[in-house]
Amino acid sequence: MLRIAVPNKGSLSEPASQLLTEAGYRQRRDNRELVLPDPANDVEFFFLRPRDIAVYVGSGTVDVGITGRDLLLDSGVEAVEHRGLGFARSTFRFAAPAGQITSVDQIAGKRVATSYDVLVGSYLADRGIDAEVVHLDGAVESSVRLGIADLVADVVETGTTLRAAGLETFGDPILRSEAVLIHSAGHEVSNGLNVLDRRVQGVLVARQYVLMDYDVPVTHAERAIAITPGLESPTVSPLHDGNWVAVRAMVRREVTNKVMDELYDVGARAILVTSIHACRL
Numbered sequence: 050m051l052r053i054a055v056p057n058k059g060s061l062s063e064p065a066s067q068l069l070t071e072a073g074y075r076q077r078r079d080n081r082e083l084v085l086p087d088p089a090n091d092v093e094f095f096f097l098r099p100r101d102i103a104v105y106v107g108s109g110t111v112d113v114g115i116t117g118r119d120l121l122l123d124s125g126v127e128a129v130e131h132r133g134l135g136f137a138r139s140t141f142r143f144a145a146p147a148g149q150i151t152s153v154d155q156i157a158g159k160r161v162a163t164s165y166d167v168l169v170g171s172y173l174a175d176r177g178i179d180a181e182v183v184h185l186d187g188a189v190e191s192s193v194r195l196g197i198a199d200l201v202a203d204v205v206e207t208g209t210t211l212r213a214a215g216l217e218t219f220g221d222p223i224l225r226s227e228a229v230l231i232h233s234a235g236h237e238v239s240n241g242l243n244v245l246d247r248r249v250q251g252v253l254v255a256r257q258y259v260l261m262d263y264d265v266p267v268t269h270a271e272r273a274i275a276i277t278p279g280l281e282s283p284t285v286s287p288l289h290d291g292n293w294v295a296v297r298a299m300v301r302r303e304v305t306n307k308v309m310d311e312l313y314d315v316g317a318r319a320i321l322v323t324s325i326h327a328c329r330l
């Protein structure tokens with residue numbers, strides 16, 4: 050039975066459970082449930098603090114888990130990032146009061162507030178920058194105003210929280226993060242993990258792609274197919290009218306309308322778009 054760690058709180062929790070539900074697994078109805086067996090799928094879920102998930106997976110007591118890339122790196126644990134999951138996307142950045150610090154070199158000798166001490170410590174050490182790391186559990190942005198730090202290193206998504214605190218980012222992002230599926234370094238990629246991974250991948254692809262059907266004159270088919278090459282190769286079927294063919298291909302959701310315009314321009318008609326509910330590639 051595969052043991053899977055799922056975040057019980059915070060930004061990762063709801064989308065992780067949603068992903069698993071769409072992948073056909075049981076998920077808890079009550080937030081106080083700590084363990085949830087799913088015998089039909091031969092798995093067991095453990096709802097744990099997002100920060101602790103890398104520790105459990107790294108130790109091998111839980112086989113796989115969902116956490117943030119930033120949390121995994123900050124844990125210092127040698128677990129393997131198996132797949133990015135495309136939600137809880139954020140950057141991890143330095144920020145200081147507007148105009149006060151403009152490059153990473155100027156951090157030397159300063160106090161950096163963060164909840165990610167290991168991540169920040171190793172970033173600074175790698176660059177030979179000597180600065181004091183002040184650990185805080187959260188609401189890091191308030192630390193400068195309250196006088197316990199000169200700058201912060203924190204999760205930035207829209208930047209709203211930083212702006213509200215009068216802070217501005219500087220330097221390149223330390224990290225680009227998203228939710229990730231992890232397994233322990235020593236753990237062989239088991240059949241159970243492969244099944245979970247294929248199911249998760251199926252959900253991610255179903256979210257990212259639509260199915261596009263259209264009819265096109267045979268004489269223009271090659272040009273149309275070049276616009277919709279599909280994942281492997283599009284399906285081309287004959288129509289009753291031998292001068293036309295029907296084409297079916299997967300198309301990235303965000304370019305749906307642009308692709309329909311281009312197809313129309315090369316002579317395609319009856320262009321239909323359908324959502325993919327689930328898939329196994």
Ligand SMILES: Nc1ncnc2c1ncn2[C@@H]1O[C@H](COP(=O)(O)OP(=O)(O)OP(=O)(O)O)[C@@H](O)[C@H]1O
Pocket residue numbers: 058059060061099100116117118119120137138139187204205206226227228
């Ligand atoms: N505003 C956000 N947008 C996108 N991802 C975020 C955001 N805030 C946190 N994350 C991501 O969520 C994970 C942090 O987990 P954490 O449990 O700290 O979430 P949280 O939403 O900050 O919850 P908490 O309320 O407990 O602080 C990290 O991977 C982080 O990059």
Ligand SMILES: O=P(O)(O)OC[C@H]1O[C@H](OP(=O)(O)OP(=O)(O)O)[C@H](O)[C@@H]1O
Pocket residue numbers: 186187188189190203204205206207208209210211
């Ligand atoms: O760039 P933004 O869109 O404003 O999002 C980033 C903020 O979201 C998270 O905070 P959270 O609400 O989790 O509070 P915390 O600092 O207590 O973790 C993160 O720590 C940042 O503060």
Ligand SMILES: [Mg+2]
Pocket residue numbers: 059187
């Ligand atoms: Mg937080």
